[in-house]
Amino acid sequence: MKDKRPRNISPGDIMAMQLPITAKASILHRISGVLLFLLMPVLLWLLDFSLSSEQNFLQLKSVLDGSVGKLATLFAMAFLIYHFCAGIRHLLMDLGYGEEKESGKQGAVAMMVVTAILVALTGVWLWL
Template sequence: MSSKRPIHTIKRPVNLDLSSIQFPLPALVSISHRVTGVIMFVGLAFMLWAFSVSLSSPQGFEAVKDVMTDNALAKLITWGLLASVAIHFVAGIRHLFMDMHVADTLEGGQRTAQITMVASAVLVILAGVWVW
């Protein structure tokens, strides 16, 4: 007896091994736009909390200020959030242009993706310089 299985009972496999699929630069830029959007949304809760503490009293302000200037982890988080804002901002402008049919071709999309990469990298580095 062979190992034949009735076809209709089979859950068919789907080829969706992401490591086997090529993602061009415009795709990566667009995906990072979404990822940074989620990071901003989550990070905003912490920023609002820190903002609220800093406004609660002079002591609260000092406490937040101390953490922001001395604690490496707090600096890293601040930088991460600023970097997210920078990447999201630049990539968002790219999407706005595409909505206006500016550079919505294959070549145009690749070009603006490169510009977005360079511009957001500069902003991320500047944000790091500002935090430290």
């Protein structure tokens, strides 16, 4: 007799599954939210550090003006942009748009394309 209990799924099992684009968008939305939550104390500490004195502000500015600082800023902005765009998509779904299978797929693809464009523009803005 086959056991019908739910079994634990490892991250490797999830990576092997062929999930639809809507599921991938939802999972990435959750991951971006967790990363933003974990990043918040670091960002608040950096804000506190930069506001404590002019010397600390200039020191932090010089770090963030470097390539590593710009890359870290781009990653943080990418998490924020993705989470924002996915949140707008979810709000539209709450209003009844994009709830069907095909329109949900199109909405997920459109959201990812808009996110990619905004992240690319952010990268150009950071390096110019």
